[in-house]
Amino acid sequence: MNRYSKQTRLLVAIDCIIFGFDGNEMKILLVQRGMVPEKGKWSLMGGFVQPDESLEEAAARTLNELTGLGNVYMEQLHTFGMPERDPIERTVSVTYFALLDLAKYKVQLSSEFQAEWFPLKKFPRLIFDHSEMVQAARDRLKYKASLHPILFELLPEKFTIPQLQSLFEDVYQASFDKRNFNRKIISTGLLIKQSEKDRINSRKGAFFFKLDKKTYRENFHSILRMIPNPNDSI
């Protein structure tokens, strides 16, 4: 008999927050929950951790079972453990999140799954504390984006400034003045103007730009001046 045997064991679940950028807006992947309580309601992709799998393995398996997606690199986010968060039984949930380039992943979502992409600007009400999980993932994304080139990794090789502005606005949950955004992003010296214009999304057309990757890697801090102070959301 040791101190372990007197303890209460708890259900441990994982929930996955999957964001995607489709070139124009940020999206979130949701599923219709397949079990009671709240059956049929929209939810993050979640499931229980099995006795012999690590948390990462549980996250990968759950995402695959519910959406068909495989080989998605997910990062652990935060563990939610309020005693009443699941009305059936206390469940501690470890969350994982990923940010996908939808151009690469869209094909894998088959109709046999009840999963669907929604705009991050407007998605259905979620069960339990799942909205709080989504907000935590948005906050982490803002934070990471201020130190990593992740936002640029989502853009196609050639992109327009309106496209970049839309991505920044979705990530920072802010709206930027068009002329100011234009001026500031040009002044970072990180973009290389192309001679071609995108004429699909506006009649006047918008020049394409490429990221100067070398300069970006050496001087990624200059992008910080573009964004709201990340301290505000932590």
Add this chain to the structure above:
Amino acid sequence: MNRYSKQTRLLVAIDCIIFGFDGNEMKILLVQRGMVPEKGKWSLMGGFVQPDESLEEAAARTLNELTGLGNVYMEQLHTFGMPERDPIERTVSVTYFALLDLAKYKVQLSSEFQAEWFPLKKFPRLIFDHSEMVQAARDRLKYKASLHPILFELLPEKFTIPQLQSLFEDVYQASFDKRNFNRKIISTGLLIKQSEKDRINSRKGAFFFKLDKKTYRENFHSILRMIPNPNDSI
């Protein structure tokens, strides 16, 4: 009968990583473990989550029971869940960390507890995966320090550049050339030189500086140029 009832419940623990800065070096708080396995070995402050408490409450209670420290703001770090991490029984551990100004907290550590501060440069071998937890906390600290004024919050109102260099070296696990560090930190424009010198730690003496808090808040990015690229450690 629902899908919940078929699941395996797991032990859920919390472990606390407490760093402190005493004006000269970074320290870590450890306890001698009071139960088998590994009884008597050095360990982080840990315990099991009880049925009715949140994870934050479990962390605060555990820290208080093992060290006497109260009112410590701890931040959730990462959840460790490898099936074999605890040899007695699978235990998922949610870690919390804090960075204390030791000048404020030292008094509370009474001798009735088996807790002790060790230099972060050299501390005893820890049980289980606790060294990995400490490394995760160090990485988070580096990351946060690049976006937040937390390092300056640890320094006394007046500090010397050697003191600041020692703090940076402990946090970034790097050693900086003294003259370069001096030049770079002065060039940030964030420090205000005082007329007094600290003559305790060297015969020649080192001028005291104060942080220009207003400039720091407006221009905290300039400190980024001082530090190794945080991408490297993520």
